[in-house]
Amino acid sequence: MSARQMKLGLFLWAAGHHIAAWRHPKAHVTAGIDIDHYIQLARTAEAARFDMIFCEDAAGLREANVGIASQTSRSIGFEPISLLSALAVQTSRIGLVSTASTSYNEPYGLARTFLSLDHLSGGRAGWNLVTSASPIEAANFGSTGLKPHADRYERAREFAEVVTGLWLGKASGHDGQSFSVRDPLDVPRSPQGAPVMVQAGASDVGRDLAARTADVVFTAAQTFEEAKAFYDDLKGRMAAYGREPDDIKIMPGVSPVVAETEAEAREKHEELQALIPDDVGVALLSSYLSISDLGRYPIDGPLPELPESEGMKSRQALVIEQSRRDGLSIRQLARHFAGARGHWRIVGTAAQVADELQARFEGGAADGFNVMPSYFPGELDAFATLVVPELQRRGLFRREYEGRTLRDHLGLKRPA
Numbered sequence: 001m002s003a004r005q006m007k008l009g010l011f012l013w014a015a016g017h018h019i020a021a022w023r024h025p026k027a028h029v030t031a032g033i034d035i036d037h038y039i040q041l042a043r044t045a046e047a048a049r050f051d052m053i054f055c056e057d058a059a060g061l062r063e064a065n066v067g068i069a070s071q072t073s074r075s076i077g078f079e080p081i082s083l084l085s086a087l088a089v090q091t092s093r094i095g096l097v098s099t100a101s102t103s104y105n106e107p108y109g110l111a112r113t114f115l116s117l118d119h120l121s122g123g124r125a126g127w128n129l130v131t132s133a134s135p136i137e138a139a140n141f142g143s144t145g146l147k148p149h150a151d152r153y154e155r156a157r158e159f160a161e162v163v164t165g166l167w168l169g170k171a172s173g174h175d176g177q178s179f180s181v182r183d184p185l186d187v188p189r190s191p192q193g194a195p196v197m198v199q200a201g202a203s204d205v206g207r208d209l210a211a212r213t214a215d216v217v218f219t220a221a222q223t224f225e226e227a228k229a230f231y232d233d234l235k236g237r238m239a240a241y242g243r244e245p246d247d248i249k250i251m252p253g254v255s256p257v258v259a260e261t262e263a264e265a266r267e268k269h270e271e272l273q274a275l276i277p278d279d280v281g282v283a284l285l286s287s288y289l290s291i292s293d294l295g296r297y298p299i300d301g302p303l304p305e306l307p308e309s310e311g312m313k314s315r316q317a318l319v320i321e322q323s324r325r326d327g328l329s330i331r332q333l334a335r336h337f338a339g340a341r342g343h344w345r346i347v348g349t350a351a352q353v354a355d356e357l358q359a360r361f362e363g364g365a366a367d368g369f370n371v372m373p374s375y376f377p378g379e380l381d382a383f384a385t386l387v388v389p390e391l392q393r394r395g396l397f398r399r400e401y402e403g404r405t406l407r408d409h410l411g412l413k414r415p416a
């Protein structure tokens with residue numbers, strides 16, 4: 001039995017993470033706003049002993065073009081903290097992590113909301129800090145557009161400092177560059193010391209902020225080498241902030257397609273890939289590349305040269321790197337990235353999926369994984385019934401929860 005066990009998150013995403021999941025014959029088309037759907041997923045994940053449920057967020061449409069947005073698997077959905085508050089009373093052990101933006105909130109309000117969720121759930125809440133890279137979202141919060149990357153992260157650094165200070169009962173009287181806070185919170189100290197701090201930025205400043213403040217980091221990495229380089233780099237930055245490498249759990253996203261046989265898994269995967277409309281795939285690729293007019297280049301030709309993004313720098317770099325490495329055309333890249341939205345995909349049997357996860361976990365490239373089922377509930381059920389027992393047999397994943405809080409599950413220190 002391995003002493004170190006992997007952490008597993010369930011990344012929720014309406015009908016499923018595959019862009020064409022909503023077209024799958026077994027998909028739930030109105031999943032985005034069906035609370036019973038989410039309760040079912042949360043209960044499946046809890047029965048499988050997942051560490052946490054994770055919700056992404058952007059306060060706005062995910063695609064500028066409404067015609068395209070309406071052909072994706074997540075065109076409508078709930079505001080995630082409201083959703084997790086409902087799930088808090090339908091579950092008892094699983095962690096509840098939501099994304100919230102440092103660009104479009106104020107620290108006092110956000111600290112109060114997450115601390116309330118933490119109490120509602122008996123110490124199971126976490127905040128995924130993002131600076132928000134979407135110009136579509138920016139347009140809903142004033143007319144000045146997306147702020148430069150460096151400015152967003154500068155605000156995020158002070159934001160995180162104020163929030164953790166408020167959670168620890170230390171930040172009243174803060175008077176800084178972007179924020180001024182007079183009083184302590186009207187919510188008492190967290191059952192787990194403080195809600196868990198999650199982060200998902202992967203640029204240089206994003207990594208520094210994570211090294212300083214995060215308990216969990218989500219990333220997108222296709223290859224073992226990319227995952228390992230990110231892991232070593234981030235853990236290497238922590239000593240400068242007086243932290244131990246194990247104080248952060250690094251959890252790359254993974255989108256597994258699993259079945260009893262490899263042929264069956266491949267068939268399931270091909271079935272979904274064939275459902276991707278080309279214009280939707282290209283639109284999604286354009287947003288990762290921060291370019292608005294990718295559609296005017298020949299779809300079977302290579303990617304054009306692109307200026308460096310002011311949006312998601314790390315995701316743009318990942319797409320460009322893959323296009324060069326594998327010599328893929330725009331159509332091939334669009335299909336590839338639309339499938340798992342830039343995340344790692346494994347197609348195979350439970351043993352094959354477990355082998356791949358184990359190799360990254362034991363090879364020092366991950367502390368766990370944020371699982372992104374291609375469609376719900378089918379692929380989550382397949383992962384829970386096929387892969388989880390295989391990981392448990394190998395001693396790589398818990399059979400029972402040992403603690404009650406999210407910090408307990410993740411093996412994180414309780415802040416003083």
Ligand SMILES: Cc1cc2nc3c(=O)[nH]c(=O)nc-3n(C[C@H](O)[C@H](O)[C@@H](O)COP(=O)(O)O)c2cc1C
Nearest residue numbers: 056057130131132133200201202203206219313314
């Ligand atoms: C795995 C992953 C998940 C992310 N999830 C979100 C999200 O839900 N909402 C959001 O606005 N940004 C999200 N981001 C974007 C980043 O958190 C960050 O705000 C953006 O500027 C990219 O950061 P970077 O330039 O440091 O890579 C995510 C990034 C990654 C890598």
